[in-house]
Each structure stands twice: as structure tokens, then as C-alpha cells.
Amino acid sequence: MxxxxxxxxxxxxxxxxxxxxxxxxxxxxxxxxxxxxxxxxxxxxxxxxxxxxxxxxxxxxxxxxxxxxxxxxxxxxxxxxxxxxxxxxxxxxxxxxxxxxxxxxxxxxxxxxxxxxxxxxxxxxxxxxxxxxxxxxxxxxxxxxxxxxxxxxxxxxxxxxxxxxxxxxxxxxxxxxxxxxxxxxxxxxxxGGWITFGPERLITKSNANVLYEIDGLPALELYKKYLGEKANQLPQASLLYPLNVTEHDKEHAVVRTILGINEEENSMTLAGDVPVNSKVQLMMTSVxxxxxxxxxxxxxxxxxxxxxxxxxxxxxxxxxxxxxxxxxxxxxxxxxxxxxxxxxxxxxxxxxxxxxxxxxxxxxxxxxxxxxxxxxx
Known part of the structure; x- marks a missing residue:
């Protein structure tokens, strides 16, 4: 070579x-x-x-x-x-x-x-x-x-x-x-090198890589509560707090970041699938x-x-x-x-x-x- x-x-x-x-x-x-x-x-x-x-x-x-x-x-x-x-x-x-x-x-x-x-x-x-x-x-x-x-x-x-x-x-x-x-x-x-924090929740409504509801609540609204002041910087701010997603039939969790948001639908589009009944948790890390x-x-x-x-x-x-x-x-x-x-x-x-x-x-x-x-x- x-x-x-x-x-x-x-x-x-x-x-x-x-x-x-x-x-x-x-x-x-x-x-x-x-x-x-x-x-x-x-x-x-x-x-x-x-x-x-x-x-x-x-x-x-x-x-x-x-x-x-x-x-x-x-x-x-x-x-x-x-x-x-x-x-x-x-x-x-x-x-x-x-x-x-x-x-x-x-x-x-x-x-x-x-x-x-x-x-x-x-x-x-x-x-x-x-x-x-x-x-x-x-x-x-x-x-x-x-x-x-x-x-x-x-x-x-x-x-x-x-x-x-x-x-x-x-x-x-x-x-x-x-x-x-x-x-x-x-x-x-x-x-990766990220760690989970906060409560583990359940995805209750999604379609492929679009996330609509977590624990029966609008996903975007719930996510914004976690971000606080950084919510107005979405989707860039989500790169600092990705989601840990564990599908119900998988051994390993995958990390998902947000590519875009839809304010009207209160939804988030992620880079990959987020199936219904998957467990989801926020993540954070350090250098x-x-x-x-x-x-x-x-x-x-x-x-x-x-x-x-x-x-x-x-x-x-x-x-x-x-x-x-x-x-x-x-x-x-x-x-x-x-x-x-x-x-x-x-x-x-x-x-x-x-x-x-x-x-x-x-x-x-x-x-x-x-x-x-x-x-x-």
C-alpha cells in the first residue's frame, strides 16, 4: 500500500x-x-x-x-x-x-x-x-x-x-x-465515553427516526425542559445532551442525536430509528x-x-x-x-x-x- x-x-x-x-x-x-x-x-x-x-x-x-x-x-x-x-x-x-x-x-x-x-x-x-x-x-x-x-x-x-x-x-x-x-x-x-443521567423513560410514539412522545408526553417539550436556557439553541444544543436508546429486543443501547425539530408537531428527527417501547435516557460527558x-x-x-x-x-x-x-x-x-x-x-x-x-x-x-x-x- x-x-x-x-x-x-x-x-x-x-x-x-x-x-x-x-x-x-x-x-x-x-x-x-x-x-x-x-x-x-x-x-x-x-x-x-x-x-x-x-x-x-x-x-x-x-x-x-x-x-x-x-x-x-x-x-x-x-x-x-x-x-x-x-x-x-x-x-x-x-x-x-x-x-x-x-x-x-x-x-x-x-x-x-x-x-x-x-x-x-x-x-x-x-x-x-x-x-x-x-x-x-x-x-x-x-x-x-x-x-x-x-x-x-x-x-x-x-x-x-x-x-x-x-x-x-x-x-x-x-x-x-x-x-x-x-x-x-x-x-x-x-x-463513546458518555454516561447516562436522569430517569429512564419509555418511547410511546415514534415513526422510524421521528420521535413524538416519551412517557405519553410530547418529546420535544420534555427535552426542552431538560435543556433549560439552551433550548433555544436546538438542534445544536442537543449534541451536548444526546439520548441513550435501548430497543426492547436488543442487548446494546445506541446513542442518538437530534438532526432537526418540528415545533408544530412537538417532535424531533434523530439520525437513526427510535422504535416504540424503547427505553430512553439522557447522556452527558467530559473531555x-x-x-x-x-x-x-x-x-x-x-x-x-x-x-x-x-x-x-x-x-x-x-x-x-x-x-x-x-x-x-x-x-x-x-x-x-x-x-x-x-x-x-x-x-x-x-x-x-x-x-x-x-x-x-x-x-x-x-x-x-x-x-x-x-x-x-
Whole structure:
């Protein structure tokens, strides 16, 4: 595996973290600020610097490169696989009447299955139901092919997100990257670092990822009581106080953050499903708690590997970034302390993370976690 990596801010020159060399048919991952991805001049600069065919774009709530967390930048990581290969498929949620499950099924059906080792998702993040997307992708999977990835971000604006493959970034795109080859070793882990507080309540009315009632009371009204003065900062304020959701037939809880609110219906739209009869509880954290969570995620991802990772794809939540603020790079440093300085690190801050629980093969949508995908040939 050969990797070239660089980052750039507007009106500044490229800065390389990995030496600039010519690669053969690389997978090029471009994670960047949404406003820059909408700038055609800037995209032309990216294409000129990395004149390759297989370019994948995704907007972010912060860009990760090496041990740095950047804002208002573009991070490009070009990966040449020497013993293995990749395929990229894409579809737009707007062509599926915003039905993420149908889109997921369609995307997976177009992906070649022979030798498929892993699937990595870079998805639109403002109106795709991440839980439904995973259900659709997994519907056709009969082996233990793992899925990881994330929902694109837009800082803390929640206005729109962008993604694409080959084309210029646009709204509604979901990109699925398949990795192939016996020589590949890919491990995944996800961990949060949040703790629950307050009473445990019951979801009494919901529809997929829209939450209407908790304990028979309007969900938004109840949530605002907990937020107090911060209620007028919704949905951004919800990133500091996510919900811990335990479905009645599941062993593990998932964390859910709020993507939008509907004042008329007194409802909240979350990044993933919140089924009726699920138990729900508020959560909170600290900078040290999140740093420890990142450390735990790295330990889990690195634990049973045969080879040392060469590439680390990190997807962390925008809520973590807001809590950690100026100390946000501490969670990247914790990851680096575990996986080593020689590993190329890239990734982004997201509106949702995709990964299975430790020891499981089925994928889940997570919020407020650090998720790692470690790759070597």
C-alpha cells in the first residue's frame, strides 16, 4: 500500500503529510468543509493536484489528518493498493423518494460480491435515515462482510451535506466503497465515553427516526425542559445532551442525536430509528471521558490484528468536537498512541457513525462515538 496525503485551506498552498509521488489507480478520499466543496474553483485545484479517476468527496464537521483536527480545509488521502482492489458505487436518496432502505438495497445489489472483504459508507447526513440505510445494505449480505463509515457533516450548521464519486459534490449522494482481496486485513471498532443521567423513560410514539412522545408526553417539550436556557439553541444544543436508546429486543443501547425539530408537531428527527417501547435516557460527558472513549475504540480495533494497520479511517461525531472544543485533538492523539506513528490517519467529524458492536458482524448507526476502520494489506 502506497499513500499520498495532503491538506489545503482556501488561498493557501498544499501541505503534504506523505511525500508527493505518482500513484497507479488510487482510491482518493477527499474530506472537506461543505462551503469549500461547493466552490468549483477549489474543486478544480483538488483535481489538478490529484489527477486521478476514483475520487470520493464527503463534507464534514471537521477534517482529520494525522493527529490534527482542521476546520475550513480539504484533506486528501490517495491510496494505491498493491495486492488488493476496490470498487465504488453511488446512488442519490432523492431518486428513491428519500427511502434509505431501498437505496441501500440497490447499492449493495450493484456491488460485485466475489472477494468482497469490507464495505465503507460515506453518506449524505442531513436527511438520510442511517438505520434504514444499513438495513438496506445488509439485507442481501449472507456472510460476515463488515460495514463501517459515516454520515457527512456540515460543521454545526445542519443546513446541507455533500458527497459524490467522480462528479463534483452534491446533495443526497450515498457512496459505497467495496474493498476486495485475501491479503486485506480490516478491523473496526466504535466507542463513546458518555454516561447516562436522569430517569429512564419509555418511547410511546415514534415513526422510524421521528420521535413524538416519551412517557405519553410530547418529546420535544420534555427535552426542552431538560435543556433549560439552551433550548433555544436546538438542534445544536442537543449534541451536548444526546439520548441513550435501548430497543426492547436488543442487548446494546445506541446513542442518538437530534438532526432537526418540528415545533408544530412537538417532535424531533434523530439520525437513526427510535422504535416504540424503547427505553430512553439522557447522556452527558467530559473531555476526559471522550478521550478515554477514543482510546478504548483504538484498543478494540487494534486488539486481535495479525498485521499492523497501514491506514486508519476515523469517523468521530460533531457532538464530541463541540464538547472537547480546543482539546479536540486529544482524542486523535489517544488513537495514535495505540495504533502507532507510522499509520496514516485520515477521517472526518460526522452526523453519525456506522460500525458493528465489538464481536458482532451486523452494523449499527451510532452517534457521539469515535469509530475506527483499520486497514492493511
Amino acid at each position: 502506497r499513500i499520498v496525503q495532503a491538506f489545503k485551506k482556501e488561498n493557501q498552498s498544499w501541505k503534504y503529510t506523505k511525500s508527493k509521488v505518482q500513484l497507479v489507480n488510487p482510491l482518493v478520499l477527499v474530506f472537506g468543509n461543505r462551503m469549500l466543496l461547493e466552490n468549483e474553483k477549489f474543486i478544480k485545484e483538488v483535481r489538478a493536484e490529484f489527477p486521478y479517476e476514483h475520487i470520493v468527496f464527503g463534507s464534514t464537521s471537521g477534517e482529520i489528518v494525522d493527529s490534527m483536527v482542521l476546520d475550513e480545509s480539504i484533506v486528501v488521502t490517495a491510496i494505491e493498493f498493491e495486492k488488493s482492489s476496490f470498487k465504488v458505487k453511488t446512488a442519490n436518496i432523492l431518486d428513491f423518494n428519500k427511502n434509505a432502505q431501498l437505496l441501500g438495497e440497490s447499492l449493495y445489489n450493484t456491488m460485485a460480491k466475489d472477494g468482497l472483504k469490507h464495505l465503507f459508507v460515506i453518506s449524505e447526513g442531513t436527511f438520510v435515515n442511517g438505520s434504514s440505510l444499513i438495513k438496506g445494505i445488509e439485507r442481501g449480505i449472507h456472510d460476515k462482510t463488515l460495514i463501517s463509515g459515516g454520515l457527512c457533516g456540515d460543521d454545526a450548521k445542519f443546513e446541507k451535506t455533500l458527497a459524490s464519486y467522480k462528479e463534483n459534490p452534491k446533495q443526497g449522494e450515498v457512496v459505497l466503497i467495496g474493498f476486495y482481496g485475501e491479503s486485506l486485513e480490516i478491523s473496526v471498532a466504535s466507542f 476526559d471521558g471522550l478521550s478515554q472513549g477514543a482510546f478504548n475504540a483504538a484498543k478494540l480495533a487494534n486488539a486481535n490484528r495479525i498485521k499492523k494497520p497501514e491506514l486508519a479511517l476515523l469517523v468521530s461525531c460533531v457532538g464530541r468536537k463541540l464538547v472537547m472544543n480546543q482539546r479536540v485533538e486529544e482524542e486523535i492523539e489517544e488513537v495514535k498512541n495505540v495504533i502507532g506513528n507510522e499509520v496514516t490517519i485520515t477521517g472526518f467529524y460526522s452526523y453519525g457513525e456506522l460500525a458493528p458492536y465489538s464481536g458482532k458482524s451486523s452494523c449499527e448507526l451510532h452517534n457521539q462515538t469515535m469509530t475506527l476502520t483499520l486497514i492493511s494489506e
